[in-house]
Structures are given as structure tokens and as C-alpha cells.
Amino acid sequence: MTTEIINIGDELLIGQVINTNASWMAEQLNLAGFRVNQVSVIRDDREHILAAMAEAESRAEIVLISGGIGPTRDDITKHTMCEFFNTQLVFNMDAYHDVEEIFARRGYPVTELNRQQAELPENCLSIENKLGTARGMWFEKERDGGGKTIFVSMPGVPFEMKAMMTGHIIPWLKKTFQTPFIYHKTMLTQGIGESFLAAQIDDWEKALPGHIKLAYLPQPGIVRLRLTGTGKEEQIIRQQVDDEINKLESLIREYIFGFDGDTLEESIGQFLKERNATLATAESCTGGYIAHLITSVPGSSVYFKGSLVAYSNEIKKNILGVLPESLQKYGAVSKEVVSEMAIAAQTMFDVDYAIATSGIAGPDGGTADKPVGTTWIAIATPEEVFAKQFTFGDSRDRNIRRTALQALNMLRKKLIM
Amino acid sequence: MTTEIINIGDELLIGQVINTNASWMAEQLNLAGFRVNQVSVIRDDREHILAAMAEAESRAEIVLISGGIGPTRDDITKHTMCEFFNTQLVFNMDAYHDVEEIFARRGYPVTELNRQQAELPENCLSIENKLGTARGMWFEKERDGGGKTIFVSMPGVPFEMKAMMTGHIIPWLKKTFQTPFIYHKTMLTQGIGESFLAAQIDDWEKALPGHIKLAYLPQPGIVRLRLTGTGKEEQIIRQQVDDEINKLESLIREYIFGFDGDTLEESIGQFLKERNATLATAESCTGGYIAHLITSVPGSSVYFKGSLVAYSNEIKKNILGVLPESLQKYGAVSKEVVSEMAIAAQTMFDVDYAIATSGIAGPDGGTADKPVGTTWIAIATPEEVFAKQFTFGDSRDRNIRRTALQALNMLRKKLIM
Numbered sequence: 106m107t108t109e110i111i112n113i114g115d116e117l118l119i120g121q122v123i124n125t126n127a128s129w130m131a132e133q134l135n136l137a138g139f140r141v142n143q144v145s146v147i148r149d150d151r152e153h154i155l156a157a158m159a160e161a162e163s164r165a166e167i168v169l170i171s172g173g174i175g176p177t178r179d180d181i182t183k184h185t186m187c188e189f190f191n192t193q194l195v196f197n198m199d200a201y202h203d204v205e206e207i208f209a210r211r212g213y214p215v216t217e218l219n220r221q222q223a224e225l226p227e228n229c230l231s232i233e234n235k236l237g238t239a240r241g242m243w244f245e246k247e248r249d250g251g252g253k254t255i256f257v258s259m260p261g262v263p264f265e266m267k268a269m270m271t272g273h274i275i276p277w278l279k280k281t282f283q284t285p286f287i288y289h290k291t292m293l294t295q296g297i298g299e300s301f302l303a304a305q306i307d308d309w310e311k312a313l314p315g316h317i318k319l320a321y322l323p324q325p326g327i328v329r330l331r332l333t334g335t336g337k338e339e340q341i342i343r344q345q346v347d348d349e350i351n352k353l354e355s356l357i358r359e360y361i362f363g364f365d366g367d368t369l370e371e372s373i374g375q376f377l378k379e380r381n382a383t384l385a386t387a388e389s390c391t392g393g394y395i396a397h398l399i400t401s402v403p404g405s406s407v408y409f410k411g412s413l414v415a416y417s418n419e420i421k422k423n424i425l426g427v428l429p430e431s432l433q434k435y436g437a438v439s440k441e442v443v444s445e446m447a448i449a450a451q452t453m454f455d456v457d458y459a460i461a462t463s464g465i466a467g468p469d470g471g472t473a474d475k476p477v478g479t480t481w482i483a484i485a486t487p488e489e490v491f492a493k494q495f496t497f498g499d500s501r502d503r504n505i506r507r508t509a510l511q512a513l514n515m516l517r518k519k520l521i522m
Numbered sequence: 523m524t525t526e527i528i529n530i531g532d533e534l535l536i537g538q539v540i541n542t543n544a545s546w547m548a549e550q551l552n553l554a555g556f557r558v559n560q561v562s563v564i565r566d567d568r569e570h571i572l573a574a575m576a577e578a579e580s581r582a583e584i585v586l587i588s589g590g591i592g593p594t595r596d597d598i599t600k601h602t603m604c605e606f607f608n609t610q611l612v613f614n615m616d617a618y619h620d621v622e623e624i625f626a627r628r629g630y631p632v633t634e635l636n637r638q639q640a641e642l643p644e645n646c647l648s649i650e651n652k653l654g655t656a657r658g659m660w661f662e663k664e665r666d667g668g669g670k671t672i673f674v675s676m677p678g679v680p681f682e683m684k685a686m687m688t689g690h691i692i693p694w695l696k697k698t699f700q701t702p703f704i705y706h707k708t709m710l711t712q713g714i715g716e717s718f719l720a721a722q723i724d725d726w727e728k729a730l731p732g733h734i735k736l737a738y739l740p741q742p743g744i745v746r747l748r749l750t751g752t753g754k755e756e757q758i759i760r761q762q763v764d765d766e767i768n769k770l771e772s773l774i775r776e777y778i779f780g781f782d783g784d785t786l787e788e789s790i791g792q793f794l795k796e797r798n799a800t801l802a803t804a805e806s807c808t809g810g811y812i813a814h815l816i817t818s819v820p821g822s823s824v825y826f827k828g829s830l831v832a833y834s835n836e837i838k839k840n841i842l843g844v845l846p847e848s849l850q851k852y853g854a855v856s857k858e859v860v861s862e863m864a865i866a867a868q869t870m871f872d873v874d875y876a877i878a879t880s881g882i883a884g885p886d887g888g889t890a891d892k893p894v895g896t897t898w899i900a901i902a903t904p905e906e907v908f909a910k911q912f913t914f915g916d917s918r919d920r921n922i923r924r925t926a927l928q929a930l931n932m933l934r935k936k937l938i939m
Contacts, residue, residue, distance in 0.1 A: 119558070119750075388810075411833045
């Protein structure tokens with residue numbers, strides 16, 4: 106089944122909003138066995154919407170459309186849908202009750218704009234929306250050459266769209282179509298660049314069978330390797346992809362930190378929970394970002410006690426108790442200071458493990474000796490404290506992110522030993 | 523000049539990577555006066571690339587393509603370009619020297635894969651890449667109906683693409699075309715939902731002249747209102763949009779925290795710097811995210827001293843000195859505890875201002891009395907401490923983000939008073 110996504114919204118085309126809807130929708134469709142062929146982002150404009158829908162219809166059996174059906178004046182999608190499907194808006198009492206309910210819950214009266222959202226195209230199947238006032242719309246259209254295309258229109262607000270996709274659209278699509286089997290498995294690596302990975306796994310890659318494909322997905326600090334197998338027999342495809350993953354694993358074991366949706370912060374959380382151990386951080390250059398990653402995991406309060414973001418030398422001395430001599434002699438970005446920070450966090454928060462960072466995130470603060478990107482990371486365990494120096498790049502954001510990932514992976518490696 | 527963006531990459535279509543390139547490219551093009559008509563995300567596949575390029579050619583004068591020219595085996599774009607432009611690859615000595623230089627800097631030998639990156643289509647103008655091994659390619663193609671379309675292909679790695687766009691492609695496009703004038707101005711609001719904003723500014727919106735358009739851009743915790751004016755006379759358009767912005771400002775003043783690319787963390791930084799004041803945070807439910815936002819601003823070490831992430835009651839008591847009675851009597855998520863946290867952070871970090879948060883981010887930890895989303899925020903200033911309760915929603919990520927934005931805006935309002 107060829108599937109296309111159309112995201113409507115001028116805001117996406119002037120770059121003020123990042124199109125996270127497309128990637129989320131694509132991921133869900135893939136997991137359900139629907140291959141996404143193309144994503145088109147278009148203007149919130151009658152003619153453009155009509156043209157894009159006609160083009161998508163010529164290529165795809167399923168067209169999912171998001172955006173352009175909010176309560177405000179810049180949304181014209183619903184009227185254009187009526188034109189494309191040759192129908193008209195009618196007032197839908199169920200939809201109106203939902204709108205009323207949402208407003209009652211919030212303790213506000215229904216506005217006229219929101220009342221109009223209960224008007225829906227006559228020939229669509231409407232899709233309920235418990236989180237917002239715009240319903241989804243499911244249309245089926247016969248094609249000139251025979252067969253039909255399913256069009257589904259939904260709101261652009263991410264959490265409304267997600268609830269609608271998960272609760273209604275994906276289950277309905279699965280019921281309607283029989284899909285070929287697609288199996289993805291992604292290996293996550295940290296601490297090695299794309300071309301060096303490629304050189305290390307070249308022989309293995311060349312020997313891959315034709316129906317299994319490899320893709321490199323680099324991000325700051327991380328390279329993901331995705332294997333995709335396609336075929337009729339689910340069990341065989343799974344087995345073949347898993348076998349190839351095992352071979353690959355043996356080639357680059359030291360760089361792998363997980364699979365698929367794993368994150369370093371989640372695996373660390375798992376390890377700590379399993380051993381009833383606790384963690385804290387003392388952060389300088391990462392400024393709380395490591396604590397943020399760790400606490401983004403639900404339930405992290407079981408093992409994470411806290412963090413001291415020490416963004417000045419005074420705080421390092423007065424609160425963490427870093428020795429003034431160490432700061433003077435070696436500087437804040439040094440093995441000595443970062444090690445003292447890790448040990449201090451361990452004591453202060455009374456935890457088993459501690460992470461400490463100190464570096465020059467940039468753009469200012471670099472010297473000939475210690476250029477921007479110079480970073481020290483220390484890990485304190487119940488047995489020891491160890492520290493390592495890294496030289497990252499010029500970008501502040503990337504340096505913060507790479508330092509955090511490197512630090513989490515250093516801790517992870519200790520935890521699995 | 524009609525411009526289209528084509529992003530090549532299977533990883534974008536299975537949803538493992540969010541297409542941040544498109545929004546960044548679109549923003550830069552808009553700022554330079556090029557209107558982006560469509561973004562198409564397509565597979566890394568010869569036929570699909572050829573079809574998408576032909577379609578874009580029929581609609582646009584400028585087609586910018588990113589992705590598909592890295593060093594690894596899954597990239598086939600360069601060969602497809604040769605086919606589309608009817609040319610062949612030739613070895614480019616300049617490009618090879620650049621590759622050699624990059625590898626020398628990293629202290630590694632050039633791999634065969636990277637050597638091949640110095641092979642470029644014969645009829646393109648190649649664009650240097652100081653940050654990676656894949657050059658950009660600028661093609662010009664006569665169209666059947668007359669006129670020509672410019673195609674530019676660049677790497678998909680964001681920081682390489684960005685350097686190439688800023689350093690070469692945008693300046694070359696500006697030199698090549700005369701563009702109509704487009705002026706955007708975006709007003710940033712916090713603390714009010716989209717439809718309530720719409721109701722408040724309805725009369726003003728209806729009276730807008732036809733060449734000035736309004737768009738609502740909601741995000742968790744923030745609604746942005748973008749005005750776009752288009753026309754020939756730069757000065758007149760700017761003046762008209764600015765006049766409308768002034769009218770709008772008077773209608774919703776209390777919700778506005780900035781314009782265009784402003785962020786709460788940057789405006790706070792500006793205010794603090796201007797008055798030589800300092801800041802710290804004591805974070806429970808936000809887990810370091812406020813400190814992270816603040817320290818993501820270059821130069822923030824001038825005014826930000828640090829944060830204590832107190833993720834357990836023990837840490838709140840033992841390190842921050844929150845009274846055990848307060849925790850027992852009112853619970854950690856209370857006015858009393860969050861106020862004590864703010865005062866403690868002010869003392870501990872020896873700062874003028876402090877932010878404290880305590881809430882139930884979810885998904886667990888809610889009670890009938892204090893459901894998930896219940897959040898207290900306190901601000902300590904040199905004169906006073908004040909706290910406010912909020913009820914956010916069910917999503918952990920959104921709760922953390924909304925709490926952080928609300929807290930930063932509470933501080934900002936104090937700072938401007």
C-alpha cells in the first residue's frame with residue numbers, strides 16, 4: 106500500500122515550525138506495515154491543497170493529511186475538502202456535543218469559532234477528538250483508473266493528531282488493507298563517526314542479501330544503523346534481520362549502546378533500578394542538561410537524587426567543596442577539578458554513582474591551550490573515580506549534547522561491567 | 523521566485539529522523555525574500571529522485587535538494603544527478619584537496635569511500651564544504667517552455683548544509699534573482715490558548731488589509747502570532763506591518779513576552795545583565811530543564827550561578843534546608859515548600875533572583891487532591907517571594923516544558939516591572 110503524507114501549513118514553509126508530525130506519522134505507519142512514499146508540505150491555500158491532493162491520489166492508495174483544521178481564520182482546509190470531494194458542510198450534533206464537553210471541562214463558554222468546528226463534510230466519516238475541537242475526516246474516493254484512494258484529514262496540533270492516529274486511523278487502515286511485512290531493526294552507536302563505522306563493517310555490508318537494506322542515520326554524538334527487511338513471511342524476515350544484526354554486533358560491539366527506541370538515559374535507569382543504586386550529577390558545561398535527560402524518564406525519581414549545576418568557580422568551591430588550589434593550578438576544565446566534582450556530588454547527594462562535567466561549550470571562553478570544545482567528564486562509582494578528556498567542536502548546542510551523551514555512555518559502560 | 527525544497531532520505535520517511543533541515547532552509551530562504559512553495563520528502567531512490575526533480579522543475583525556478591550525498595553506500599543521489607542533467611562524474615582535484623585536509627586535521631588517512639566524494643558531475647558548479655567531505659552542486663537547466671531552473675544539491679548533515687546555505691547558496695541566489703519584498707513579524711505569547719487569543723483580537727484581525735496575513739502558531743505553553751506583509755515597497759510594507767503589530771500589542775499586552783526569534787531565556791539574560799543581577803534555580807519537577815534552557819544561551823555564566831535539582835525529599839531537606847514540617851504538613855508540591863526552595867536557592871547560590879518548581883510531572887504520582895499536572899512555581903526577588911499554582915496536563919514532557927516556560931515568564935514579568 107503506497108501511503109503519502111500531506112502536511113498543510115504556511116508556518117512549516119516559512120520555517121517557524123519544525124515538521125515533527127511527518128516523522129511521527131511516518132514512524133507509526135511503518136510500524137503498522139504501511140510504507141510512506143512521500144511527504145509533501147504545502148501552503149494553506151485552496152489551489153495548492155487541491156493540486157497536492159490530486160497528485161497524491163495519482164500515486165498513492167492512502168493519503169494522510171494533517172493541519173489546516175483548527176478554530177482560527179487561517180484554516181481553509183475543510184471548505185477545500187468539500188470542493189475536492191464534491192460535498193457540503195453539515196452541522197454534526199455529536200461533534201458539537203464533544204466541543205461543548207471540552208469547553209465545560211475547561212469552564213469556558215463555547216465561542217462562535219468553535220461552534221463552526223461542528224460543521225463537517227456530508228460524505229465523510231468523522232473521527233472523534235477528545236483532546237480538541239476539530240474532528241478528523243475519513244474520505245474514500247473512486248479513482249478514474251479503478252480502485253479507490255483513502256484520504257484522512259486530521260488536526261495539525263501534534264497531541265490531537267497522535268491520539269487520533271493511534272486510537273482510530275491506524276486501526277482502521279489495518280482493518281481495511283492487507284500489508285506486506287516490513288521489519289526494521291536499528292542499532293545505536295556512540296563514540297564513532299559515520300565513515301569509520303562504514304569502513305569497519307564494509308565486508309559485512311557488501312554481503313547483505315538484496316531484500317535487507319542498511320542505512321546510516323547520524324546525529325550529534327550518535328550514529329544509528331538501521332536494517333530493513335521486506336518480504337512476505339514475517340518469521341523468516343525477522344530471523345534474517347536478527348541474524349544480520351548479530352553479525353554486525355560482533356564487529357562493533359564496543360560502540361553499541363542499544364537498539365531501536367532505546368536511549369542512554371533509559372538504559373542507565375534500568376541498570377540502576379536493577380541494582381537498587383542511585384545517581385546524581387555535578388554539571389558545569391552541560392548546565393543541567395544531563396539531569397534533564399535523566400529526569401525525562403518516567404519513574405527516574407527512584408534512582409536519581411539530584412544535580413548540582415555549578416556554573417561558576419565560586420559554586421564549585423563553596424557548595425561542592427572543590428579545592429581552591431585545584432582550580433588555581435589546573436583550571437576548572439581539568440581532570441583534577443572534574444574528578445573532585447564527581448566525588449563531591451557522590452557525597453553531597455549520598456549516592457552510589459555520580460557524573461561530573463566541566464568544559465568550554467563556547468562560543469567564548471576558549472584559549473590556545475584549551476580551545477572551545479575541550480571537555481572533561483568524570484564518573485564516580487562505589488569503587489573508583491575516573492575521568493576522560495574529549496575535544497568536541499565549535500557549536501555550543503552540539504557540545505552540550507555530545508558531552509551529555511558521552512557522559513551517560515561512560516556511566517553505562519561501567520554499569521554493565 | 524518560486525522555490526521548492528526536496529529532502530532525500532529514507533530515514534525521513536520511516537520517521538526515525540525529524541526533518542529539521544526543511545524548516546531551517548525555509549526560514550533562511552524567507553528571510554532572503556524567497557518564498558518556499560512546497561517541501562517534498564522523498565526516498566533515496568533513482569526513479570523517485572528523477573520524478574520529484576521533474577515535478578519541482580515544472581513548478582519552481584529554484585529547487586534546493588538536501589541529503590543523499592554522504593560517504594556511505596546508501597547514497598545514490600550523485601549518480602542520479604548525472605542522469606538528470608545528462609552529464610558524468612569527473613575527478614575534482616580541489617574537492618580532493620579539501621577531503622585530504624579534513625582527514626589530516628582529524629589525523630586519519632583518507633578512505634576509498636571518501637576519495638570517491640571528490641568525483642563530481644562535470645557540468646555543475648561545485649560548492650566548497652569546509653565541515654565535511656561532500657561538496658555541494660549548483661546546476662542550471664533550461665526549461666522546455668523557456669527560462670531556466672536552478673537546482674542546488676547539498677549534504678543532509680545539518681551543520682554542513684547550514685554552512686553551505688549561509689556561506690554560498692543564499693548569497694548566490696540573491697545575486698542571481700530580484701525578489702519581491704516579504705516581511706514577517708511574529709509576536710510571542712505565553713499563558714493564553716489559541717482560541718481565547720482569537721476571540722480577543724477578532725475585530726482587529728477582520729480589519730487587516732489584504733496584503734497582510736495573520737497566522738496562529740501554537741506550541742506547548744506558547745502561541746506565536748505571525749504577521750506577513752508582501753509588496754513592492756519595502757519601507758511601506760515594514761511600516762504597515764509594524765503599525766498592525768502595535769495595535770495588536772495594545773490588545774494583548776499582558777501575554778506578550780517577545781518577538782520573532784526571542785526566547786524567554788534570552789530576554790531574562792538581557793534583563794539580568796543590564797542590572798548586574800544574578801540568578802539560580804531550585805528544581806524538582808523540571809529536573810534541571812530550566813537550568814538547561816538558561817545555560818543554552820551563550821554568555822549565561824555572567825548572570826547564572828547554578829541550580830540545585832532536588833529530586834527527592836531528602837535532598838530538599840538536607841541540602842536546600844526545606845523544613846521537615848513543611849514537607850510533612852503541606853507535601854512537596856505546595857506553596858510553602860516551593861517558596862522555601864526559592865529562598866534557599868537565593869541564599870545557597872548567593873544570588874538576587876531564584877526560581878523554584880515543584881509539581882507532579884507524571885505519568886505516576888498523582889492523587890485525587892493533586893492530580894498529575896499540578897505544579898507550584900515560586901520566584902524569589904530581592905524584595906519578596908511569591909508562588910503560584912498551575913494545573914497542566916497529562917504529558918510528562920509537556921508538563922516539564924510548560925512549567926519551565928511559565929516559570930521563566932513569571933521571572934521576566936518581575937524583571938520588567
